[in-house]
Amino acid sequence: MAAEKITPQQFSEADGVDDWRVLYWGAHAFFRAESAEPYAQGAAFVADIAELVADDRHDPDVDLRREGVAVKLVTRGIRDLSTRDLELARAISAAAAQRGLVADPSRIQVLQVAIASVPDAAVLPFWQAALGYVRPNETHLVDPLRRNSSFFLQDEMPADRPRRGRMHIDVAVPHDQVRARIDAIVAAGGRIADDSEAPEWWTLADAENHGVDITTWWGRDSVRLEEQREEGGTQQRDG
Known part of the structure; x- marks a missing residue:
């Protein structure tokens, strides 16, 4: 099934993406390494991500540091978020939890x-x-x-x-x-x-x-358009 474009609001309100935040040009997460060997822990997690995207080449940007791993998701073909990003975000979060990494939204910018x-x-x-x-x-x-x-x-x-x-x-x-x-x-x-x-x-x-x-992404055009669509639907129902 082809990936369908979604708004930042749709992504943020979806289930299973509590680790993720929408900023400029994509969804971002930082997973903090907390083991005695943090770099090795993060590297194993990066290998998990590579395996998750091996089949469809929906490649995220991944940054490995001794403090943890930063990940950015965006669908490059449409230059925006998509349903594929939702699926991948959930899978990456599950892999991070299995490896013992902890999501830390305060480190994202x-x-x-x-x-x-x-x-x-x-x-x-x-x-x-x-x-x-x-x-x-x-x-x-x-x-x-x-x-x-x-x-x-x-x-x-x-x-x-x-x-x-x-x-x-x-x-x-x-x-x-x-x-x-x-x-x-x-x-x-x-x-x-x-x-x-x-x-x-x-x-x-x-x-x-x-x-x-x-x-923040709140107030930007994609969000305004979503709110306008919702308001238009409400007016039609009320009318």
Whole structure:
């Protein structure tokens, strides 16, 4: 059966995916190694994942460290989440539990560097050459091995946006971890500069007005479309 595209909300509300969180471009999980030989424990788990995907080549991104194993799922053919990702997430979680690894959603995040420039400024080729990245579209650069932060050219800034530097960091965190992250930033001397786009993102700033956007998948287009469909169905039933 072919994989069917699903929304972040459908993935998150499905049974058996409590270990997983939807962030930028996929579903992510971190499984903490807790044995006396953590690297060997993680390596055995990675071998389990390889066996799970051997038949259909639905290959996840897997990062093995002595602290544990990070896994990202996305269906590359549709560049989004699918029913196959749901099935694989459940199987990977089961393999992790069997190996004694423990899911730790607090360790999950995805970083993106954003640079604001005047419209039509030809700066993306410069950064592509400097970073050795690939260019999937007109605004983004990505690490070809998907190891490091992506790079985003923001060429239009609203006039009423709070003043800050031309470069900032986007930090995508799980939706159930965002409040703790914001509280930690404020406790460390930061301030909330703009929350008008919440829950899609909150802009925070340090004492020198350097900005960081703490973002979740809540509020993004895929979620809004899902909510609109649900509201439309309710209105039709009520009518």
